[in-house]
Amino acid sequence: MTLISQEKGSTKDLNSIHQPVLVEQVMEYLQPQNLGSYIDATVGLGGHAKTILDQSGPTGKILAIDQDQEALKQSVQRLSEYEKRMIFHHGNFSEIKNIATLNGFEASDGILADLGVSSMQLSEASRGFSFQNEGPLDMRMDSSSRLKAKEVVNNYPENELASLIYKYGEETHSRRIAREIVKARPLNSTKGLANAVVRATQRKKRGRIHPATQTFQAIRIIVNDELNVLNQFLKNAVELLKPGGRVAVISFHSLEDRIVKTTFKTMTGYCTCPPKFPKCLCGQVKIIKLLTRKPVVAKDIEKNKNPRSRSAKLRVAEKL
Ligand SMILES: C[S@@+](CC[C@H](N)C(=O)[O-])C[C@H]1O[C@@H](n2cnc3c(N)ncnc32)[C@H](O)[C@@H]1O
Numbered sequence: 001m002t003l004i005s006q007e008k009g010s011t012k013d014l015n016s017i018h019q020p021v022l023v024e025q026v027m028e029y030l031q032p033q034n035l036g037s038y039i040d041a042t043v044g045l046g047g048h049a050k051t052i053l054d055q056s057g058p059t060g061k062i063l064a065i066d067q068d069q070e071a072l073k074q075s076v077q078r079l080s081e082y083e084k085r086m087i088f089h090h091g092n093f094s095e096i097k098n099i100a101t102l103n104g105f106e107a108s109d110g111i112l113a114d115l116g117v118s119s120m121q122l123s124e125a126s127r128g129f130s131f132q133n134e135g136p137l138d139m140r141m142d143s144s145s146r147l148k149a150k151e152v153v154n155n156y157p158e159n160e161l162a163s164l165i166y167k168y169g170e171e172t173h174s175r176r177i178a179r180e181i182v183k184a185r186p187l188n189s190t191k192g193l194a195n196a197v198v199r200a201t202q203r204k205k206r207g208r209i210h211p212a213t214q215t216f217q218a219i220r221i222i223v224n225d226e227l228n229v230l231n232q233f234l235k236n237a238v239e240l241l242k243p244g245g246r247v248a249v250i251s252f253h254s255l256e257d258r259i260v261k262t263t264f265k266t267m268t269g270y271c272t273c274p275p276k277f278p279k280c281l282c283g284q285v286k287i288i289k290l291l292t293r294k295p296v297v298a299k300d301i302e303k304n305k306n307p308r309s310r311s312a313k314l315r316v317a318e319k320l
Pocket residue numbers: 018019020021041042043044045046047048049065066067068071091092093094114115116117118141229
């Protein structure tokens with residue numbers, strides 16, 4: 001399938017722009033069925049959604065959500081042949097309960113969230129996600145939201161910047177990096193930021209990944225409030241499932257995966273009351289059962305074909 005890229009006027013194969021990860025494994029868990037009602041909370045370019053619709057048969061339907069208008073526009077185009085079985089909604093998945101209620105998807109058989117950014121977002125220099133391309137310091141997935149990377153980089157106090165880069169980038173050189181960023185202000189471009197990080201970590205960082213990887217991850221998490229919205233999504237998504245319905249989440253770094261793991265664990269009725277109490281005091285109720293004791297990862301063949309899949313972790317739970 002092809003699409004016309006409006007900005008550049010070129011025709012591109014969508015799979016060359018974004019290759020979905022762990023598709024086979026997600027389908028094994030979601031088991032799309034005729035008459036099934038599914039929510040793809042991060043439809044992106046529609047790779048997973050298309051497979052769900054193909055496998056569910058002619059009466060399966062999807063509510064497709066994305067906070068990126070451009071991604072949504074492209075998936076509408078890509079999935080036009082399924083338009084009678086799809087509803088597209090621009091919004092943040094933290095609002096999934098309202099969005100589902102508004103669109104008649106309050107009782108779902110399966111919900112998928114494939115977190116993070118798409119290859120399309122990364123490769124579009126003007127979005128400012130990548131240190132490989134010269135672009136503005138933006139990093140917003142939702143271009144209508146207010147906070148841009150530029151504000152974080154240029155206005156946050158050095159101490160706050162250092163602790164956020166440490167917390168959200170798990171970056172051990174965060175103090176040194178924050179100091180160099182403050183010295184280099186005002187910063188206006190992705191390359192300018194990446195160069196400041198490289199200067200700060202010269203001789204300290206050797207390895208396969210670019211020295212600015214963790215700093216860019218941290219700033220992107222702040223700009224899009226990624227961890228808070230994930231927490232809200234998980235709690236709300238489970239409420240929308242029918243008994244026996246499943247929620248599948250693909251994460252790409254340890255901070256996200258930890259949230260998915262611990263939130264699911266809490267909902268399985270895992271109790272933290274001290275054992276000496278004769279009765280559980282916390283009142284934890286079992287809401288779900290875990291279907292993946294350990295996260296599902298990509299097979300070597302997929303890892304070789306699609307480098308993005310190397311860090312992907314899939315966790316799935318079923319509503320009781
Ligand atoms: C990895 S891509 C999804 C790719 C998709 N599964 C496919 O097959 O093409 C992640 C998408 O999720 C969107 N996204 C990330 N966080 C979101 C959120 N909190 N709410 C809604 N969409 C979000 C991004 O804009 C991006 O388009």
